[in-house]
Amino acid sequence: GAVVSQHPSWVICKSGTSVKIECRSLDFQATTMFWYRQFPKQSLMLMATSNEGSKATYEQGVEKDKFLINHASLTLSTLTVTSAHPEDSSFYICSARESAYQPQHFGDGTRLSIL
Amino acid sequence: AQKVTQAQTEISVVEKEDVTLDCVYETRDTTYYLFWYKQPPSGELVFLIRRNSFDEQNEISGRYSWNFQKSTSSFNFTITASQVVDSAVYFCAPGGGADGLTFGKGTHLIIQP
Numbered sequence: 001g002a003v004v005s006q007h008p009s010w011v012i013c014k015s016g017t018s019v020k021i022e023c024r025s026l027d028f029q030a031t032t033m034f035w036y037r038q039f040p041k042q043s044l045m046l047m048a049t050s051n052e053g054s055k056a057t058y059e060q061g062v063e064k065d066k067f068l069i070n071h072a073s074l075t076l077s078t079l080t081v082t083s084a085h086p087e088d089s090s091f092y093i094c095s096a097r098e099s100a101y102q103p104q105h106f107g108d109g110t111r112l113s114i115l
Numbered sequence: 116a117q118k119v120t121q122a123q124t125e126i127s128v129v130e131k132e133d134v135t136l137d138c139v140y141e142t143r144d145t146t147y148y149l150f151w152y153k154q155p156p157s158g159e160l161v162f163l164i165r166r167n168s169f170d171e172q173n174e175i176s177g178r179y180s181w182n183f184q185k186s187t188s189s190f191n192f193t194i195t196a197s198q199v200v201d202s203a204v205y206f207c208a209p210g211g212g213a214d215g216l217t218f219g220k221g222t223h224l225i226i227q228p
Contacts, residue, residue, distance in 0.1 A: 046214075095215075101148050103162045104216060
């Protein structure tokens with residue numbers, strides 16, 4: 001149980017392109033989903049917290065107009081990187097949980113490479 | 116705000132050795148949870164354990180064990196009889212309430228055959 005599916009797993013695209021990443025909880029309803037970013041050999045940094053039906057809460061330093069998050073249902077959240085540039089290249093990973101204090105279950109991540 | 120220190124950046128041991136990964140955390144919350152996750156080379160994050168701050172009993176799961184010392188704010192992780200498949204980056208993380216997890220920098224564990 002507690003499976004989170006993240007798609008796509010790998011994206012390579014040109015600078016200026018917008019990229020959408022999907023995060024789905026397959027066998028549970030996720031009241032909250034989180035988006036993290038991990039640069040090579042570094043830790044995961046929380047980007048934003050997404051509650052179903054509400055606007056996402058962004059961490060300090062994360063541009064909300066660049067990283068658009070939509071959490072339209074209890075099983076799906078999307079992250080859109082708008083007008084991506086090479087510095088946005090990173091490993092993006094989502095997580096989902098049923099309720100507060102429950103473990104977060106992570107997707108397999110998306111490796112984004114902007115040329 | 117929470118903070119995590121995983122002082123060991125990298126540990127290398129020979130297979131079958133026991134190894135302990137240290138985790139020291141800071142939190143102002145009176146109630147909190149502590150988590151350990153494993154990130155193998157393939158990149159996905161695997162949940163290992165969740166510990167409630169009220170429960171200081173040590174936990175054992177197969178070759179894995181955890182020692183929670185609230186007095187020293189530590190939540191250390193021991194792998195007994197390590198195996199090559201244990202090679203990964205391990206993250207300690209407090210949190211789990213309304214906020215996301217605060218990850219430590221991780222400990223890269225290398226198990227040599």
